[in-house]
Amino acid sequence: MQHFFRTVEKLSTYNILFKGLKEGSHVFDFQIGDSFFEHFENSLINQAAVKVQVTLEKHSSFLALQIRLEGTVKLMCDRCLDWYDQPVEDQETVFVKFGETESEEGDDVIWILPEEYQINVAQLIYEYISISVPLKHVHPDRKDGKSGCDPEMLEKLEKYTHQEVEKTDERWDELKKLLNNN
Numbered sequence: 001m002q003h004f005f006r007t008v009e010k011l012s013t014y015n016i017l018f019k020g021l022k023e024g025s026h027v028f029d030f031q032i033g034d035s036f037f038e039h040f041e042n043s044l045i046n047q048a049a050v051k052v053q054v055t056l057e058k059h060s061s062f063l064a065l066q067i068r069l070e071g072t073v074k075l076m077c078d079r080c081l082d083w084y085d086q087p088v089e090d091q092e093t094v095f096v097k098f099g100e101t102e103s104e105e106g107d108d109v110i111w112i113l114p115e116e117y118q119i120n121v122a123q124l125i126y127e128y129i130s131i132s133v134p135l136k137h138v139h140p141d142r143k144d145g146k147s148g149c150d151p152e153m154l155e156k157l158e159k160y161t162h163q164e165v166e167k168t169d170e171r172w173d174e175l176k177k178l179l180n181n182n
């Protein structure tokens with residue numbers, strides 16, 4: 001119970017109270033660190049340093065949220081298996097509308113109850129960071145155009161792969177011998 005309470009408390013940092021705001025633009029800044037991802041089960045990201053800026057545009061009947069993010073997330077390189085900082089960048093706009101039911105479909109519309117006075121943007125931030133991570137996790141090239149991968153690691157992996165192939169060949173040969181004998 002205590003833990004649950006703390007969790008909610010932490011994510012309440014991402015509540016934006018819009019009720020008392022004047023119509024127009026309002027800017028909110030968030031710094032996303034490692035602990036943020038502890039609140040999301042099955043998160044593929046555990047470490048990150050991402051700056052998020054939410055610009056809330058308040059209109060009389062709806063809200064527009066522009067979410068801009070920029071930073072890095074720690075990923076394991078698919079090629080050399082070393083950890084690296086993957087740059088991420090994204091900008092998304094989502095509209096918040098008020099109603100008892102969702103009367104319009106679309107990924108960029110969130111429906112909330114008319115009596116609601118705040119919106120929690122943690123889930124949105126989590127989703128946008130997650131989708132800004134490329135499918136291929138590979139060290140970015142260095143400034144001189146060379147691969148950013150750990151050269152020693154690559155060499156070791158290559159040797160290992162060769163050894164595996166040789167081993168497989170040996171086993172295959174033995175099997176052939178056995179088959180020929182029968």
Ligand SMILES: [Zn+2]
Nearest residue numbers: 077080139149
């Ligand atoms: Zn690498």
